[in-house]
Amino acid sequence: MLKIEEISKSFGATRALREVSFEIKSGSVHGLVGENGAGKSTLMKILMGVHQPDSGRIYLDDKLVSIMNPEQANQLGFRIVFQEIALCPNLSIMENLFLGAEWTRFGLMNFREMEERAREVLEMVGLDFWPGALVGELSVAEKQMVQIARAVLYEPRLIIFDEPTSALTQDYIESLFRIIRELHNKGVTVLYISHKLEEIFEIADMVTVLRDGGHIGTFPVEEVNEERLVQMMVGRELDLSVRRKEAKAGEVLLKVEGLSGDRFEEVSFEVRAGEIVGVSGLIGSGRSELVESIFGVRRVKSGRIWLRGRDITGMSISERIKLGMALVPEDRQISGLVFSMVLKQNLSLPGVVIGNRELGGIVVLPGSEADFARRAIEKLRIVVSGIDAEMMSLSGGNQQKVVVGKWLMLNPEVFIMDEPTRGIDVGAKAEIHNLIRGLADKGNGMLVVSSELPELLALSDRILVMREGRIKGEVCGDKACEEEIMRLAVGGMKKEGVNQ
């Protein structure tokens, strides 16, 4: 149906795509994988008319088409669901669905028919909401489903999903797959872009691998396995599932006792030196709220937190940092990075706040700061043009490395990481995993929250499972425990506690 032929695109000196050719069969679910910077986004933007290729051709049903702008792409029946939420929170679900293409009668909004159609698509995507509900009141996962509903609304020929699951909870992922299968049955073609290879195997018929702007290959999914895909994506062998050899747990570094707060209750556990403790649970189970409270970002109602035997419950964030605690927050865009500051200033921020001597203390010495930043860049192998690089120019993986790096330089003893590898490519992911293991081997206590079970299983010595704000159990970090974890996380009834 869609044939891409020798598409090339450069941005200045960067060659984003180099003579990429492949075919997407009509009615298929076509997976597109590759590391950040492999050219997936560029290709997608070319299909949606955001960019024009420097050379190459696109054929739709054997007819040469040129897609000059997003409007033309829409007219061809192309729709896209972006990874980022691009909705107006102050408008209702219905208004968002029809934004820019409102149905009118005699020049007035035809609310009745729009509402009817809105109900249909909401039902299809499994959102049980009144179309007049404000989008701002929905959770991130629900917003993402509204975006999907918006793409489905126009009965498209081709839907592109760009990392659609990174903001979704498990049960919405299931309904997304159900929607994709329904679309597939209706003959709609789906281009599915994801970092999560399990999803490709679950949903796609064909898969295309891009690397460094080049086309590596297109295969039926039955002919490849995860290992081979990863190898093609990164161009080298990489094993994400290596487990750490049994480490000897040392003294107690972090102790939490009877901690209650916003969305979690009566939580008690310990993290010892040299240990990696995983925290599992569905989104909304109170995981992030728990670790943010331990770091002092949120208030606790009752309970105590000890760091190396010292009660830190009432302390400020900066005091906790000084005592050797760090938190890599869940969302690097919102709470990890300051985009108006350049790379070195982001790397030095917590150090500056606590008056780190290496940076000069009260006065931030430019030379020391540059040196500090260079060491962090080297340590984490951050790929940048220099210490004065704008944060916007970094890829997701490198941005995440900056968020990790700004803490790493302060040598925290208790290092909490909330979704440390969300939305980053496999290469960067493996590097962050190795870093976590290395830090634990050096005798630090690591507390890792993740929605990806394989990640937790590969990293953790033991895993705490949360549901509805409580720790429902602790399991070993073995592959064998996977079912046990899901059982504890989901509880007796499936889907409870996610959608209040």
Added chain:
Amino acid sequence: MRKEVGKGVRGWFSRYREVSVFMILCLEVLGFYVLLSQLGYERGFFNADNFLMIFKYTSIYGIAAVGAAMIIISGGIDLAPGAVIALTTVITGHLFVRFGLPLWLSGLCGFLVGLASGGLASFLITVIKLPPFIATLGVMGVSRGLAFIITKGGFYDLSGKIPDDFRLIGIPLDYWPGILMIVLAIIFHLFMVLSKWGRQVHAIGGNEVAAYFSGVKVGKIKVMVYLIGGMLASLSGVILAVVQGHGRADVATGYELDIIAAAVVGGASLSGGRGSVLGAVLGSLIFGVLRNGLYQIAGLTFYERLIVGIVVVAIVVIDQLTVKKEGKSV
């Protein structure tokens, strides 16, 4: 491959906004010199006395603009400076003229107005969690209102009581405003660029949540910023009272917007996180020179606001265009 941004002469311009603002200022002075000599007024412009006068009057905006730049960098806005300046002149005048307190003590008490208004603004912003626009709008109303209540429509004449050859530490009074402006600009510029507190102000303005997650005491830093802003505004007020010689409730009307304009011309971004204290003072000087120059050309007095408006927009537009070009290289 990314292009190396920030190297070479163009890099200097884009990285150090102060350099380009200073260039604009120099071109402006040169332009007025040429224009005024063509028209035969050059003796009124290009001389030490006139420059002294420009510095003297600009300092009233310039010192307040130092605080405004810091507040804007922190992601806030301050609408109160004009009213705080007026209330300060009134308090200073009242104590000096009515109560016969010495000038230094009256000035010091006037200075306390800034502490109070800054304190009120930071309380409303950090404790009551009002948006800075609304909080400082309130402070503006309260300050201006108090000034009118105290003066009851009259004004205090200080000039008669200050001897013509008044000196402070051996320096004539006329030199003080300019000196203060330059010294404060340098001190606070270095504070913002080099100190850990200055860096935290930038971080809050850029992304308050990320700053908080990095250990920044957001509330404390904001209180500090609005207190400094208030105190610098009332310092402007003391200078206005002493230099112009009167305390009135209706002076400095609309200055808050001129002060914000100066900060923006000097590189401050109203969305926070970016800006320059030195730039804001240079921006004030650009407007100071503009007013001074236009004033000397007969018949242009009524065009002043119009031209000032056009200049603000023009400088910011030119800046936006250069920023866009730089950004495309990524």
